[in-house]
Amino acid sequence: MNVLVTGGLGVNGAWVVRELVAKGVRPVVIENRLDTSLIADIVNQVELAVADITDIACLIRNLKRYDVTHVLHLAALMPDQAQADPLLGFRVNAMGTVNVLEAARIVGVERVVFTSSKGVYGRVRGEHGYPTYRPLNEDYPTNPTNVYDVAKLASEGMGFNYHQNYGLDFIALRFSTIYGPGKLARHGNIAQHSKIIENSMLGKPTNIAQGADERDDMVYVKDVAQGIVRACFARDLQHRVFNIGTGMGTTLVDFANAVRLFYPDASIQLGPGLNYMGGTRGCFVIFDISRARQELGYEPVYDIQDGVEDYVETMKRLNIAPQYTA
Ligand SMILES: NC(=O)c1ccc[n+]([C@@H]2O[C@H](COP(=O)([O-])OP(=O)(O)OC[C@H]3O[C@@H](n4cnc5c(N)ncnc54)[C@H](O)[C@@H]3O)[C@@H](O)[C@H]2O)c1
Structure with a gap:
């Protein structure tokens, strides 16, 4: 099995790559920027190819060169970036995926795993939203409204x-809200979890104006990697x-309390109300994950306390300096 990971140096990709290495696979990473800080400890155990997913010829070359059988497609622009430039956002995030699929078809790749998002459900209302949050399964109607x-x-x-x-084997994974080291750099306002942890690591205060009453399904990046590799x-x-x-x-209040277990003096102010990320997307749900449990054998292992602890330890181990965000 030869596995290629697009976006393999990103927040999630780094852990996917690490998990593959632990399984004895030498993954090929496709990236258009070569910041290896999140895989600094295993960088010599992966093949790094500088390529852009909007360049199909380059994708085909790399799939052939490494005789790739499985593609894990993570490369994407993040929501704020895609919204700020809709043409570019759609070109990278949608056409980039079509390039990956077409290149995979041409070369005869067996399987493509795509990293989708809870955002496909759009703004969730009624029993699946505040205040009841009945867990939502994959049959819920999709209604996305941003790029x-x-x-x-x-x-x-x-x-x-x-x-x-x-006949290309294709699997889409829809993620809930993910937190993990490195997220602050590219994810802007949606990285509220990173903001709370890293400000606290620096002894700086955090103020988030709204959203303390919102519940959300907050999953640690290593559980996400487990799902992708499964x-x-x-x-x-x-x-x-x-x-x-x-x-x-989980609410952001629960999350802040988990951070306070490690940083008892942390100053974290959370305003009331919903939508702790601000912005217009507002898909806050609890996922029904029984299908992934049954068919993939997926089982999340990080509760928020374990997730926060691992986040901090990872930052220290990889020598990543925490960032202050006002
Ligand atoms: N983090 C979340 O909460 C979340 C939630 C749902 C879905 N996802 C999805 O999971 C995947 C991974 O997200 P992440 O959080 O690791 O993001 P990330 O920004 O950390 O990683 C994405 C990587 O893709 C690379 N990339 C971007 N454009 C590229 C291009 N044109 N060609 C080649 N590489 C390119 C970037 O350099 C980056 O390293 C994405 O598809 C994202 O949409 C993330």
Whole structure:
């Protein structure tokens, strides 16, 4: 099995790559920027290829060169960036996925695992939203309304098209809210968890104006990596789309309390109300993850306390300086 990871130097990709290395795979990483800080300890155990997913010829060359059998497609622009430049956002996040699928079809790759998002469900109301938050499964209707989320749904649709019409094995994983080291750098306002942890590490105060009453499914990056790698190896699947999260509802107040266990003097002010990320997306849900449990054998292992502890230890171990965010 030869595995290629697009976006393998990113927040999630770094842990996917690390998990593959631990399984004895030497992954190929496709990236358009060569910041290896999140995999500094294993950088000599991966193949690094500078390539852009908008360049299909380059994708084909690399798939052939490394005789790739499985592609884990993580490369994407983040929501704020995609919204600020819709044309670029759709070109990278949707057309980039089509490039990956088409290159995979041409070369004869066996499986593509795509990293989608809870954002495909759009703004969730009624019993699945505040205040009841009934866990939401994969059959809930999709209704994305911004560039990033629309591009995720379009990518899923094209993946299913390649699966049905060209026999390319395709799996889409929809993630809940992810937190993990390195997120602050590219994710802007949606990295509120990183803001709380890293400000506290620096002894600086955190003020988040709104959202203390919102519940959300907050999943640690290593559980996400577990889900992606399980999808890479899984056999005999009944479904092609899976929710990946914790199946638990957590508030930012719970999260701040977990941080205070390690930084008792941390000053964290959280304003009341909903939508702790601000912005217009507002998909705050608790995932029903029973399908992923049954078919992928996925089981989240990090509760927020373990996640916060691992986040801090990882920053220290990889020598990543915490960043202050006002
Ligand atoms: N973090 C979350 O909360 C979350 C939630 C749902 C889904 N996702 C999805 O998971 C995947 C990984 O997200 P992440 O948090 O690790 O993001 P990230 O920004 O840390 O990683 C994405 C990587 O893709 C690379 N990339 C961007 N454009 C590229 C291009 N044109 N060609 C080649 N490489 C390119 C970036 O350099 C980056 O390293 C993404 O598809 C994201 O949409 C993330």
